[in-house]
Amino acid sequence: MSTLAEDILAFIGRSGYKPLKPKNLAKKLGVTKKRLSKFEEALDALEASGDIRRSSSGRVQPKTAAGLVAGVVRRTSSGMGFVIPHEPRPANIEGDIFIDQRDMSDAYSGDEVLVRLTGRRRSGGQRCGVIVDVLERATNTFVGTYFEEAGAGWVEIDGNNFNEAIWVGDPGAKGAQDEDKVVIEMLRFPSQHTPGEAVLTKVLGGRGEPGVDTLTIIHEYGLPDEFPEEILNEARLEAENFNPDDLGDREDLTKQTIVTIDPADARDFDDAISLERTDKGHWLLGVHIADVAHFVQPGSVLDREAQQRGNSVYLPTRVLPMLPEVISNGLASLQEKKVRFTKSAFIEFTEDGTPVHTRFARTAIRVTKRFAYEQVLPVVKEPERHKGKVPAKVRKLLADMYELAMTLRGRRFRRGALELDMPEIELEFDKDGRVSGAHEASHDESHQMIEEFMLAANVAVATKMADLGWPFLRRVHGSPTPMKLKAFSEFAAALGYPMKTAESRSELQKVLSEAKGEPEEYAISYALLRSLKRAEYSPAELGHYALAEDHYCHFTSPIRRYPDLVIHRLMDAIISGNATYAGPGIEGLTKLGLHCSTTERRADSAERELTQMKLLHYLESRIGDELDAVITGVERFGIFCRGTDLPAEGLVHISTLAGSEIFDFDRTSHSLIGRRSGETYRLGDRVRVSVAHVDVDRRELDMRLVKRLPQSGRRKKSHSPAGKSDRSDRKSGGRGQKNRSETRSKRSGPSKKRSRRRK
Template sequence: MPDFEKKILDYVNRTGYTPVREKTLLKKVGGSKSNSPEFEQAIASLRTRKDILISDSGLIRPVKKEGWIAGMIKKTNSGAGYLIPHHKPDDIAHDQRHAGDLYISERDLGDAQTGDEVYATVLNRQRSSGQICGRVVEIIERASTTFVGTYFETQGEGYVHVDGKIFNSPIHVGDPGAKGVRSEDKVVIDILHFPSKNYLGQGVIAKVLGPHGKAGVDLLSIIYEFGIPLDFPDEVLAEAREQASLFDETKLGNRRDLTRETIVTIDPADARDFDDAISLTRDEKGHWLLGVHIADVAHFVKEGSLLDREAKRRGTSVYLPGRVIPMLPEIISNGLASLQEGQIRFTKSAFIEFTPEGIPVHTEFANTAIKVKQRFAYEQVLPIVQENDEEGKNVSSEVRDLLKNMYHLAMLLRGRRFSAGALELHLAEVKLTFDDKHRVTGAVEREHDESHQIIEEFMLAANVSIAEAFNDRKLRFLRRVHPSPEMPRQIAFAEFANALGFTLNKVQSRKDLQKLVNEVHGTPVEQAINYALLRSLKQAEYTDEELGHYALAVDHYCHFTSPIRRYPDLTIHRMIDEILERPDKSKGQSPQGLRQLGHELSLRERRAESAERELTKVKLLTWMIDNNIRTLETMITGVETFGMFCRGTDVPVEGLLHISRLGKHDYFRQEVPKFSIVGERTGQEYRVGDLLTVEVEKIDLDRRELDFRLPRPKQYGNTKKQGSAAPEQRTPKGTAKSKKKASVRKVKSKKTRKKKRK
């Protein structure tokens, strides 16, 4: 087989190369139609590793071009930015905070924005810190051309303040009133010309979402901002209905009939879809036979179908506060493929045999049909297992024994997993609470007790067993990997822990890391340690490469257990079908684009997580405004030269306490080795992990910013005006107006400059 990766790199990196598309490049490197799958896999691998670049128009470009450097732009609030190179050049100076990144001033950025992929060139100048400067010379691919913001008018022209911190100036959208828009409406715009230092951006209104602050508009804003597909196309819904009409639960075909087995589900009380169920028996040798039964989504979603293409486009279900945007139409996700109590459902089952000590000795999988005996919420399980419940008296002895055995085996597996070096962080997971009008009433921490751990251990066991079975067959499949962390990050984390008074003997030892996590559990610095450790680790992703899973301490892992909400699981289910149909001929998934598919699905997953995080922040900030929250108990989670980041201990929001708000009569500086800020005159020290009471100074919903200040000293005598001034709680309307005044000045000046240039 031709070494296409080398041939492609040699060709695109040669002097005088002109960018071409895949079809042309295939011929240029000596390929043909017969070996195009190998060529396409090479292209996908090189693109994923950022060894080549592919523009929006499909042109294949080199990472290095005539002294240019390719990378991603990250802008700062000042308007300047950094180029994060895809491959770190040796000639870029390093500094402590931006090692290997190229500093680009506002005037040298052109109209490049955060997330854009660009070419830049190195300039013959340095910053005072020694960092090399650069200039953007070409945009390769825009991160996005669609944005969400708040509309306003001034001087007979329409403008939009884009949400977040993407642009420092408004976008001009032309004549007022387009699409019936009114001031303070949230809108979706398409950018025609991006803003730069000297020119305003120009765009066009694509959709009006509704008045700023109206119920549901914040949700729509996030959905459109992150480009999350919302409604299913009519033809996809029609195909889903057709699958429903074809489903006959009495025609099992060659499925193994498990409908008389004792099988249960355990899910959150408010769960809408149920994709996993459990059975457990024991043989005469004392061996356990665990059955993990997963909804057979592949039976309804055929590869290449409209349903399949739509599911791949979405990649994952998106779980936003108060709203789920499913990967599949609800007739499948909440109907045909939902393992509802008392209903016959088609499943793919993994049967794992364990010794009495919990050692796996054999795995088998099959297409099955089940009927769930009983559904349980997490909260119901432990009381039944511990025999201190009232409700459990209505549970049959057969089901009660099953739950007890499940608990016993799960704890056995959990103990073995941590003995083998698995790592588990204790991160608080927050769930927003809503009233009947879907307004936030507060936030509660999600529980994660032993009832959750039962299902967690069985799902992990199934995912590992399936991956190992595929690997033993030397099959190529979509793995879930978690690469090992980089040593500099591990050393930095060890120094951080040491600054807080904890010793980490071996920074590379997962057991030592877990020991530290357990040691700080329940202490004031628990969340600070856990979040710092999380930031030191790499992100998990999907790929065909054998990189192992660092946190789980296993060599082979995949996602098999949630095909209703994750597309990667669906690819694993299809492989099981292939193995069952052709056990001796199965080769696994086609190499064509498998690595690229993993890369794209990883991006879809991160998009969903980012959308959930942003909407949660918007909801909480809105709740703080509505409830006039003025004071918060917080923990310092990070220190920078410009101030401290503080996260609420009861209200899970993070804000900035600027260094200028620490006191007028002292000079504060950052002490990097101690992860603290210290006053030179008073010696007052603020350290990561410290608890701190703060006052809310400003809430900016559009930019999603929360600013704190220290509580003002109590005033005595006639000081009402100074001492009783409430923190500035800007409503969305007030925020837009205050921004508008500043923006008008920018608009005028920039319009004047444009006229002069014309």
């Protein structure tokens, strides 16, 4: 072992060591710039040998001590939690590890922790443990509501992780006023034995003021916002140097008929389509993607900033772009009638959609016509009605695109692909920018057209790189475990959708197709998604399970995804035949994939959270309103319901279901079953509910059941015998259980959360 490796192990093995990023660790060890490459090599060797590990954020951690388990904690509002062990899991642990409230220490959701297993097991055999150390905090920054009491400033942190208000020192810091939303930096996390302490770092504005909810999410998730001036200056320099008339060695496609199809409110356009017939009668599809790599050179400040961000973040009322708008919304954006530089994938298909040849090129295009999704199908279905409005060559292009896309789509599903898209919530706003309603976003055949062409291009690029034997950043989706598929099969059967073979792709797609439009559709799709692994970025050759593809990567959105930009640079080498850009090796790609997967999940979570917040703000003034809903989740403490017209999801607590009735929870059929009446509430059932209680800060919506609605005749009626129901906690049924809002911590002083004065 090298002296440098020994120094690293000695330093991280010290008592009280807190995981550091490699750059900071090198600084602590006094590593000079000349030795940085040797330092990285030593880290890689130690990681490969298992002597160190790197966290999801890239921090260096010591090897887990014998008898301890490392993982990520998820804390519940009651104070207890669960630790999800890191992969590969220890052989003696199948599921998550339960942590009692008294054993949580000061760990909170998202923290990486070390757990010591105890001899205790829960009723279902689940292992129990005690948290002995917090390896790395998910964050030290939190957002909450400021108030003053007992001559001090306090902050009630948003969400349900912290039941106690956090002390922030003398009142009036940063000019904060009562009820302001503020950002704090935690100095000491609260535990059972010690109160929390923090410093107030920023005032966002008054609770409920326009835009404050967006700022709340930006700070809560640590999203990068404004660009530093040096980044903007480099982007401006690229704009000054861009000459659309100087095509160099690019193929000139500016005279071709090319269209873009995007959402009506899209701000950046990174893909365009051309399509024509060959002399053989084959299709020749051209997928033209914004050549972001032309403007963002490897190692530049623009590149480093884009890599750090990982992706753009699309919040309901605001976009946080990966690249400055001079590039993302200007130079690289494929705007109508403007000459733009692109990388093109030309794919030749036979009449039945079989790809027979691919070619890639650096090109220049001029988009003939920009379409919003909503404009496409009317032209395709009734072309004669659009004479004079849409040129004939464009009408023909759209008709051809539709024909080929539907052919490709049918072929893809016959090969075993799964359609797993969950409906997205689209908020509606009034003229003042406040939410006036919401609906599920449509995903019609116009969306499917573009989707099929983007998939085809991504597969073509990945297949080319795989054929060359090049390491590259793939988009992988590992196969699910047989145990997970078996559980889904049992779940689907309980809802009336039996499967012959749990591991059959065709059977899975059959269930999804049969459930489409039925009350169980959301539950079936969600349950299958939970059964599958999460798609991520990695150089590993794992294939893409949902798409049924051996080779897949992201190539089509370099404006908003950094992995696509990395692929574009490799494509330059393929197109030119000169590998001037080799890209990162396997180790570098693995780290980059982990980073980009993390920033992607962060962006998705932030978007969902802000959408939920805005929906809750909308519902605050609508207590008592009724809406039709579908049961989307069943737990022993109640049922979760999602509105059909207004897609808000809330909890109907078990204590509000039926007077003195006691309900048993049947895990197999995902049902609550009345012990005396036999009344059953099951996943997928249609119900009518009313809005009972809204708490925006805790992100909670309580509903009350108004009545059951007529159910689909699809499912078999099944009442599990009482002996087979999950009765491990009978306190969850009947009158003995308080409403969720009543079980929140008692607010008896400044160190506890206060009763809200606002409604």
